[in-house]
Amino acid sequence: MNAKGFVHKYGDNVDTDVIIPARYLNIADTKELTTHCMEDIDKNFISVVKQGDIMVAGHNFGCGSSREHAPLVIHTSGIDCVIAKSFARIFYRNAINIGLPIMECPAACDGIAPGDEVSVDFDTGVITNLTKNETYQSNPFPDFIKEIIQAGGLMASIKNRTGKVDTL
Amino acid sequence: MGSMGVEHALLPERGLVAAGEAIIGADSHTCTYGALGAFSTGIGSTDMAAAMATGETWFKVPEAIRVNLTGTLPHRVSGKDLILHLIGMIGVDGALYQSLEYSGPGVASLTMDDRLCIANMSIEAGAKNGIFPVDEVAKEYMAGRVNRPYTVYEADPDAQYVRTIDIDLSTLVPTVAFPHLPGNTRTIDQVGDIAIDQVVIGSCTNGRLSDLAVSAEIMAGHKVAPGVRVIVVPATQQIYLDAMDRGYLKTLIEAGCVVSTPTCGPCMGGHMGVMAAGERCVSTTNRNFVGRMGHVDSEIYLSSPEVAAASAIAGKLCDPREC
Numbered sequence: 001m002n003a004k005g006f007v008h009k010y011g012d013n014v015d016t017d018v019i020i021p022a023r024y025l026n027i028a029d030t031k032e033l034t035t036h037c038m039e040d041i042d043k044n045f046i047s048v049v050k051q052g053d054i055m056v057a058g059h060n061f062g063c064g065s066s067r068e069h070a071p072l073v074i075h076t077s078g079i080d081c082v083i084a085k086s087f088a089r090i091f092y093r094n095a096i097n098i099g100l101p102i103m104e105c106p107a108a109c110d111g112i113a114p115g116d117e118v119s120v121d122f123d124t125g126v127i128t129n130l131t132k133n134e135t136y137q138s139n140p141f142p143d144f145i146k147e148i149i150q151a152g153g154l155m156a157s158i159k160n161r162t163g164k165v166d167t168l
Numbered sequence: 169m170g171s172m173g174v175e176h177a178l179l180p181e182r183g184l185v186a187a188g189e190a191i192i193g194a195d196s197h198t199c200t201y202g203a204l205g206a207f208s209t210g211i212g213s214t215d216m217a218a219a220m221a222t223g224e225t226w227f228k229v230p231e232a233i234r235v236n237l238t239g240t241l242p243h244r245v246s247g248k249d250l251i252l253h254l255i256g257m258i259g260v261d262g263a264l265y266q267s268l269e270y271s272g273p274g275v276a277s278l279t280m281d282d283r284l285c286i287a288n289m290s291i292e293a294g295a296k297n298g299i300f301p302v303d304e305v306a307k308e309y310m311a312g313r314v315n316r317p318y319t320v321y322e323a324d325p326d327a328q329y330v331r332t333i334d335i336d337l338s339t340l341v342p343t344v345a346f347p348h349l350p351g352n353t354r355t356i357d358q359v360g361d362i363a364i365d366q367v368v369i370g371s372c373t374n375g376r377l378s379d380l381a382v383s384a385e386i387m388a389g390h391k392v393a394p395g396v397r398v399i400v401v402p403a404t405q406q407i408y409l410d411a412m413d414r415g416y417l418k419t420l421i422e423a424g425c426v427v428s429t430p431t432c433g434p435c436m437g438g439h440m441g442v443m444a445a446g447e448r449c450v451s452t453t454n455r456n457f458v459g460r461m462g463h464v465d466s467e468i469y470l471s472s473p474e475v476a477a478a479s480a481i482a483g484k485l486c487d488p489r490e491c
């Protein structure tokens with residue numbers, strides 16, 4: 001499991017209200033919902049983000065609401081991994097549950113600049129800044145989290161394990 | 169629909185949550201039920217569905233921060249001021265992945281409404297949960313509501329804490345969180361001259377009967393300042409009825425407030441009081457992030473109902489101790 005892409009960088013306490021404002025939460029179509037990703041903090045994000053890009057931020061990323069739309073629209077916007085100094089705990093779980101890989105690594109967040117090209121090895125936890133030729137060590141996922149992300153999220157993972165949730 | 173309410177006010181009121189229970193909910197303010205001595209925490213909707221489908225979920229046991237309370241709250245200072253003070257002290261990630269355990273002799277003087285408010289906003293310090301001891305006040309609240317046996321857990325005498333925070337309740341003063349973080353707090357003497365366009369009194373944090381009672385007490389005989397919209401939202405139908413029976417709503421309406429049926433609407437800019445660019449709101453809700461209540465260029469000042477009611481009359485942020 002790996003990710004490689006260019007970086008969009010933000011500061012501390014990026015909250016769920018700026019990731020996806022509540023005024024859009026009645027949009028059921030993920031594609032349309034995604035057009036509003038990061039709108040209240042970075043209007044340009046959605047027009048410049050490319051498939052495979054990486055998001056980097058400071059402390060307490062994803063604080064606020066339990067809305068799962070937040071990691072979902074980040075993932076569907078094209079972002080393959082979010083690296084932050086720390087994550088709010090509900091966002092952390094939600095990201096894993098919908099299959100968005102996330103890494104906690106303060107050194108990477110200090111070292112990486114917007115636009116840097118970065119690769120992430122989820123098995124070893126090594127984050128490589130290809131632009132600056134630096135590496136940073138994060139903790140790799142424990143196996144059960146790796147299994148959820150590889151399956152594409154918690155629902156698919158449970159289905160794989162039990163085959164019992166077809167009705168979901 | 170006629171028996172609905174804001175979730176975190178309704179569930180305790182109906183006795184659907186109780187001491188000793190492990191509770192998950194697909195809303196971040198599920199931590200409210202820690203006021204009753206439950207382990208209660210918010211999760212996402214996929215986590216929720218998976219737990220309902222399998223009967224299981226996973227947790228990392230959190231480290232705990234002990235919040236040791238002494239003294240009693242002064243006049244016109246309430247649980248909201250305590251939790252805003254605490255978040256201001258430790259920051260919006262000051263309890264990240266951790267449990268906030270409220271304890272000490274000061275707990276006894278806190279009403280259930282105060283405790284529900286404090287546990288509710290523990291998430292705003294990043295906490296996994298906030299939890300109170302189950303004392304006589306909590307047992308009395310659950311009596312007649314909870315119709316099943318419940319378990320009272322107490323912290324071990326030799327429990328290890330990552331840190332202890334001592335707060336003397338008698339030293340607290342009205343506290344306001346300025347835009348755009350709940351941890352961006354100032355005491356009322358430091359707020360300066362902040363003219364306002366709107367006041368919201370309600371939500372899962374402060375839409376309970378005592379919140380409406382103190383608002384009515386402060387606003388009785390006064391009028392809302394010209395040009396200010398004041399929206400009062402009882403959090404449940406029962407609170408609405410009780411506030412009506414006791415005359416609080418009459419007092420508030422006579423003062424110039426609008427009273428709404430129970431809703432979460434204004435708190436996250438969903439319905440009613442959606443803010444325009446450049447507007448400022450004093451709100452008893454729990455989050456003041458950019459764009460939370462409407463336009464990205466609007467501002468939210470989080471406060472107690474006491475500060476909100478006093479500010480409604482003054483047309484600017486105002487010290488309720490002067491009313």
